[in-house]
Amino acid sequence: xxxxxxxxxxxxxxxxxxxxxxxxxxxxxxxxxxxxxxxxxxxxxxxxxxxxxxxxxxxxxxxxxxxxxxxxxxxxxxxxxxxxxxxxxxxxxxxxxxxxxxxxxxxxxxxxxxxxxxxxxxxxxxxxxxxxxxxxxxxxxxxxxxxxxxxxxxxxxxxxxxxxxxxxxxxxxxxxxxxxxxxxxxxxxxxxxxxxxxxxxxxxxxx
Amino acid sequence: xxxxxxxxxxxxxxxxxxxxxxxxxxxxxxxxxxxxxxxxxxxxxxxxxxxxxxxxxxxxxxxxxxxxxxxxxxxxxxxxxxxxxxxxxxxxxxxxxxxxxxxxxxxxxxxxxxxxxxxxxxxxxxxxxxxxxxxxxxxxxxxxxxxxxxxxxxxxxxxxxxxxxxxxxxxxxxxxxxxxxxxxxxxxxxxxxxxxxxxxxxxxxxx
Numbered sequence: 175x176x177x178x179x180x181x182x183x184x185x186x187x188x189x190x191x192x193x194x195x196x197x198x199x200x201x202x203x204x205x206x207x208x209x210x211x212x213x214x215x216x217x218x219x220x221x222x223x224x225x226x227x228x229x230x231x232x233x234x235x236x237x238x239x240x241x242x243x244x245x246x247x248x249x250x251x252x253x254x255x256x257x258x259x260x261x262x263x264x265x266x267x268x269x270x271x272x273x274x275x276x277x278x279x280x281x282x283x284x285x286x287x288x289x290x291x292x293x294x295x296x297x298x299x300x301x302x303x304x305x306x307x308x309x310x311x312x313x314x315x316x317x318x319x320x321x322x323x324x325x326x327x328x329x330x331x332x333x334x335x336x337x338x339x340x341x342x343x344x345x346x347x348x349x350x351x352x353x354x355x356x357x358x359x360x361x362x363x364x365x366x367x368x369x370x371x372x373x374x375x376x377x378x379x380x381x
Numbered sequence: 382x383x384x385x386x387x388x389x390x391x392x393x394x395x396x397x398x399x400x401x402x403x404x405x406x407x408x409x410x411x412x413x414x415x416x417x418x419x420x421x422x423x424x425x426x427x428x429x430x431x432x433x434x435x436x437x438x439x440x441x442x443x444x445x446x447x448x449x450x451x452x453x454x455x456x457x458x459x460x461x462x463x464x465x466x467x468x469x470x471x472x473x474x475x476x477x478x479x480x481x482x483x484x485x486x487x488x489x490x491x492x493x494x495x496x497x498x499x500x501x502x503x504x505x506x507x508x509x510x511x512x513x514x515x516x517x518x519x520x521x522x523x524x525x526x527x528x529x530x531x532x533x534x535x536x537x538x539x540x541x542x543x544x545x546x547x548x549x550x551x552x553x554x555x556x557x558x559x560x561x562x563x564x565x566x567x568x569x570x571x572x573x574x575x576x577x578x579x580x581x582x583x584x585x586x587x588x
Contacts (some may be wrong), residue, residue, distance in 0.1 A: 230488050230519050243476050248483040252476065261407045269450050269459065276455040281437050287493035289565075292508055302495060307522050312437050 206257035274331035413464035477531035481538035
């Protein structure tokens with residue numbers, strides 16, 4: 175049995191299926207060939223036990239033997255150090271992977287998730303749209319010039335940026351051909367498709 | 382001369398002084414006793430050269446010999462690996478530091494910075510207030526139970542969380558005594574006070 179345990183919810187409504195953040199850890203393990211098992215906590219009635227492992231009452235969290243971590247970005251960096259497939263071992267490749275992984279979390283998702291939150295909670299005017307368009311414009315410019323964000327090859331930075339961008343539903347922001355092609359290329363990878371199918375099946379089986 | 386160069390703006394208006402994100406790197410270097418120099422890029426007229434180093438046109442970025450990194454969170458993790466004062470070397474201490482450092486970026490700042498953006502851009506009703514209050518409530522509960530976020534001692538996670546919380550001006554969110562005491566305690570550290578004074582002087586000298 176594997177020492178790596180990815181924790182997610184036992185069930186979620188249809189809307190978030192395929193987007194729950196355990197995707198990032200399933201996908202990373204599939205890319206790296208790391209054995210893992212999936213275990214669950216209740217989606218409804220999140221109890222004190224859940225908050226001990228994840229103080230914001232969210233998922234995923236990761237067990238690695240005796241180690242426990244929360245925050246998908248932190249778990250992803252932890253997994254990336256286990257496999258050169260996710261992060262190069264040379265200092266320059268590692269630095270590039272690290273900076274783009276954090277950029278996905280703190281320069282894109284910091285705008286795209288609150289933007290999405292305002293969309294679904296029905297603000298009459300979404301005051302974050304201009305800011306998000308500006309950030310996506312910068313990403314488009316970068317992706318028009320290179321195939322991968324770091325080290326001239328697939329890394330955990332691409333995994334996270336593509337996941338953030340697909341959740342942001344970038345298609346609603348007009349013509350960004352390099353970004354569209356990038357997200358399509360990264361999410362066509364067998365490891366993404368397996369992780370996605372596994373998550374969909376996991377929640378469907380709980381209905 | 383030091384190999385570490387913290388890049389920031391040559392000047393900013395009075396409002397952001399003391400809050401520009403190069404603070405995080407100055408402060409980390411002061412805590413760790415790492416020698417560093419500060420160099421600048423223009424705040425006005427950000428040219429192509431700036432975007433080569435920071436694709437979102439922001440600061441800070443860090444040079445470490447031949448290595449270059451952007452994103453304050455990535456630079457901070459890079460510095461943390463250089464000094465046990467910023468991050469313990471044992472796997473559990475490192476994992477705790479990593480998860481709380483990412484939580485500051487992706488669970489708190491992902492809400493607090495867009496919340497602040499809506500405050501200053503004059504949305505009639507700030508639809509992120511409830512979400513931010515919820516997140517700050519979770520942090521308050523954690524800080525009521527422990528003095529430090531990770532490893533029972535000061536780490537880079539406290540540095541970043543305290544910086545995120547002080548920028549979020551948590552005082553406007555009512556009674557959160559543990560959080561208030563935490564931010565006061567962390568920002569009373571000599572390394573914070575030196576970094577803050579240095580940044581204020583840096584921008585004042587440019588007027």
